[in-house]
Amino acid sequence: MSPFRAGFWKDYVAVIVATVILGAGAAAAGAAALDAALGRAVTGLLGEEGQYDLVVHVREHSRDAAAAELARLLEADWPGAAVSAGVTVAGSSNFFITLPDELKTQSTLERLAASLAGLPGFNGYAWMLEPGVTVSGLRPGVRDMLAQEAASWPGVRAAVRHGGSVTLLLDGAERRRPVTEALQQRLAGRHVLEVRWAAGAAVDEEAALRALADGLRPRTLRDVTDRSGGGEPWEALARRLRELLPVWRRLAETGAAAADAAETLMRVLDAMEPAFALTETPEEQGRRLSAAVQGEGGADAVRQALIRVFAANLVRAVGGEDGAGPAPGELPPREQLEQLRTALAALAQDAAPLREAAREDVAAALDALEELLPEEPAAGRVLELWTDQEVTPGAVARVLREAFGYEAAVFASGSGFVRPNPRGVAEELLADVRRAVAGLLAVAAGLAALVLDHATVFAALSRFAAGRRRRAALAAGVGAAVVGGTYALSGGGLPFVGAGAAAALGAGLGLLVMALAERISPVDDDEILAGMALGLSGGQIMREIVAPAGRPGLLTLLNSRRRRFR
Amino acid sequence: MLRVIDVHKTYGRRQALAGVSLRVAAGETVVVMGPSGCGKSTLLRCINRLTTPDRGDVLIDGRSVLAMDEDELLELRRKIGFVFQHFHLIRRLSVLDNVALGLVMAGTPRREAEERALLALTRVHLEDEADRFPDQLSGGQKQRVAIARALAQEPRLMLWDEPTAALDPILVGEVLDVMEELARERRIAMLVVTHELRFALRAADRLVLMDAGRIVEEGRPRDVFAAPRSAVGRRYAQLLVH
Numbered sequence: 001m002s003p004f005r006a007g008f009w010k011d012y013v014a015v016i017v018a019t020v021i022l023g024a025g026a027a028a029a030g031a032a033a034l035d036a037a038l039g040r041a042v043t044g045l046l047g048e049e050g051q052y053d054l055v056v057h058v059r060e061h062s063r064d065a066a067a068a069e070l071a072r073l074l075e076a077d078w079p080g081a082a083v084s085a086g087v088t089v090a091g092s093s094n095f096f097i098t099l100p101d102e103l104k105t106q107s108t109l110e111r112l113a114a115s116l117a118g119l120p121g122f123n124g125y126a127w128m129l130e131p132g133v134t135v136s137g138l139r140p141g142v143r144d145m146l147a148q149e150a151a152s153w154p155g156v157r158a159a160v161r162h163g164g165s166v167t168l169l170l171d172g173a174e175r176r177r178p179v180t181e182a183l184q185q186r187l188a189g190r191h192v193l194e195v196r197w198a199a200g201a202a203v204d205e206e207a208a209l210r211a212l213a214d215g216l217r218p219r220t221l222r223d224v225t226d227r228s229g230g231g232e233p234w235e236a237l238a239r240r241l242r243e244l245l246p247v248w249r250r251l252a253e254t255g256a257a258a259a260d261a262a263e264t265l266m267r268v269l270d271a272m273e274p275a276f277a278l279t280e281t282p283e284e285q286g287r288r289l290s291a292a293v294q295g296e297g298g299a300d301a302v303r304q305a306l307i308r309v310f311a312a313n314l315v316r317a318v319g320g321e322d323g324a325g326p327a328p329g330e331l332p333p334r335e336q337l338e339q340l341r342t343a344l345a346a347l348a349q350d351a352a353p354l355r356e357a358a359r360e361d362v363a364a365a366l367d368a369l370e371e372l373l374p375e376e377p378a379a380g381r382v383l384e385l386w387t388d389q390e391v392t393p394g395a396v397a398r399v400l401r402e403a404f405g406y407e408a409a410v411f412a413s414g415s416g417f418v419r420p421n422p423r424g425v426a427e428e429l430l431a432d433v434r435r436a437v438a439g440l441l442a443v444a445a446g447l448a449a450l451v452l453d454h455a456t457v458f459a460a461l462s463r464f465a466a467g468r469r470r471r472a473a474l475a476a477g478v479g480a481a482v483v484g485g486t487y488a489l490s491g492g493g494l495p496f497v498g499a500g501a502a503a504a505l506g507a508g509l510g511l512l513v514m515a516l517a518e519r520i521s522p523v524d525d526d527e528i529l530a531g532m533a534l535g536l537s538g539g540q541i542m543r544e545i546v547a548p549a550g551r552p553g554l555l556t557l558l559n560s561r562r563r564r565f566r
Numbered sequence: 567m568l569r570v571i572d573v574h575k576t577y578g579r580r581q582a583l584a585g586v587s588l589r590v591a592a593g594e595t596v597v598v599m600g601p602s603g604c605g606k607s608t609l610l611r612c613i614n615r616l617t618t619p620d621r622g623d624v625l626i627d628g629r630s631v632l633a634m635d636e637d638e639l640l641e642l643r644r645k646i647g648f649v650f651q652h653f654h655l656i657r658r659l660s661v662l663d664n665v666a667l668g669l670v671m672a673g674t675p676r677r678e679a680e681e682r683a684l685l686a687l688t689r690v691h692l693e694d695e696a697d698r699f700p701d702q703l704s705g706g707q708k709q710r711v712a713i714a715r716a717l718a719q720e721p722r723l724m725l726w727d728e729p730t731a732a733l734d735p736i737l738v739g740e741v742l743d744v745m746e747e748l749a750r751e752r753r754i755a756m757l758v759v760t761h762e763l764r765f766a767l768r769a770a771d772r773l774v775l776m777d778a779g780r781i782v783e784e785g786r787p788r789d790v791f792a793a794p795r796s797a798v799g800r801r802y803a804q805l806l807v808h
Contacts, residue, residue, distance in 0.1 A: 002636075394619065530654035531618055533669035534719070535644035537636075548658055564670055565663050 008539030023445030024489035031438035042426045063093040106158040131173040136165040138416040141224025187415040195383040198407040215399040222386040234518040252362045257299030259351030271516020439492025446483030450513040452553030459517035460546045481508020567592040573742040575623035584779035593752035597766040598759045606759040647716025647724035653708040655700040662696040667716045684778035686718035706737030717785045728757040
């Protein structure tokens, strides 16, 4: 006797379908609710998409001055732009800038970023252009090349260069994926080779490129050498350090000389003390000497200043301008002298470490720094190539050596990488979370349906002389359909769990529920036997006796419509 | 009406029936007695194929029960009343619905089914309990509802599987009274498995004694008890004396 006769199989299929649809809907709704809640949290942190275009960081102590200057700058040069102050974190204050659409062009955005460098306490900036995609880790030549190419791609509104990155501002969020894929395709399988020629080599770069193209036959070979003089940030830093080295040496020497001069002056003061009774006012002498000490003339200037002071005072001491002593009301000369001596002692004390360090440690440190700084390549001594990853540094060096006898050091660096913007990362994370939650809820809904609805059917099956294998097959099939279907329809996406794996999991759960069916939803043997004895078909027994006595669920709900005895 | 021909049934290693043959004529009341586990209940269940025999055959009105397809079998069961030891009422249904259930499921219109159910309840003197539920009834009342449920289908054959065994001795009488009344009417053939000796003496046309899956003795109840030929018969005879 089959329990699925008398149309009960239709009811049962309807229950499975309804379970899948309702379970998937519930799972998707639950996940969407969580998604919305988390989305609000992201919006609270990052603002609405496109609300801000640029965040400017300034040092906390310059916050007020920077705010004023930023407001002035935007009002004067970037009409329509709005600025709002953000939080201060770890000594860095932030200002969020919103730009009108007409300003969102490559040249305007790059000029705006460049103009920020003059802000008081400027500590960098970051683009928040949305919807956008950022590609980083680019050599300057590659960055420029990529920016130029991408600017003409469909959906790309502007390609903004900043540092070793290019941020592509897109027409819509839906363009993010195709543009990202296009960028990845452009960067995939390629790298940058930096060819550094030996010193003094006379190189014909065009001939070298031709030789490489002929010798290695790469799909891509492009000269991306940055000849603008800009270069990487670290290169600019090295160049600046090289410029500062002589200044630091002079400062160190001047400091040492100042210390020497201060000590000498104190000795002179001691020797000339009697003569100072008729000197000019100590304030004037102090200012004169201080100017000499702080000036760029070094020890000689200080000595000359001293000589001038002493000579003038000596003259006064011998003949005097008016032959009189200090004017009435002036401080007593002795006190002034003591003040000068105190100031000189402090100066000598402050400068003493400098003098000692300058002669040994500072000089040595500056020497070491000079040695460590890379030698600035002369124009034409570096060639950067954008080419296939299969083109190795060794192969390039070999071709150049064989073709021209050039000795060159060749280094490889990455082609760059696509870096989703913070909102993109957050949205991807949220999408992952939503999919995972939907998946979990789908499995939970499927398991609930198996327990509430199908355990009753599984338990009743054994009363209808269904063999264990048939019951197991039905339980596994129903479990796979319910859990797998709900999972797939809900858009669930647990890590490493596809729809097939979910169906397999459902089959396992179905078998488990079947094994525990008697405990989960026991059926009354006596009532089933009575139904059989009365001549009820299997379907009628399921509908009128078994299902109504089962746990409340979709089966009992849907079954009640067709039950004769309510 | 009913012929049981050399029926065998085995559960695992235990042989419940070892070649049972039996006849029941229309309107006849046959009582089957024997010790527990001798195969009496299995015999009843083989007749309406609640249990399928391993061998042999069961003929009702000349038709083999074992050869029937599922629809024929369901039709047959509707014409065979079955009264269980433990009543087997549907607890969520009222008394009236319990009695009408088989009729409605067989296609009888609801109103007609309820009228017939009420008549059946009247026959067992429970018409006033129609709206109550099984859990609100005594054991004897439950069994009378079960009898009414079987009677409502107007069977030509009724199978009784120890209908009084689960009842308080005080309540046994009300069930036996109904059974005896039915037997006297002789409209329905009845095969009654019971240990009620007095019922057998008063109502049975024939007594069949079983032991170890076989029929060991049969005849008119008075004859069997007066001169038992089997050990089982002798034990029952002694019980009757006491």
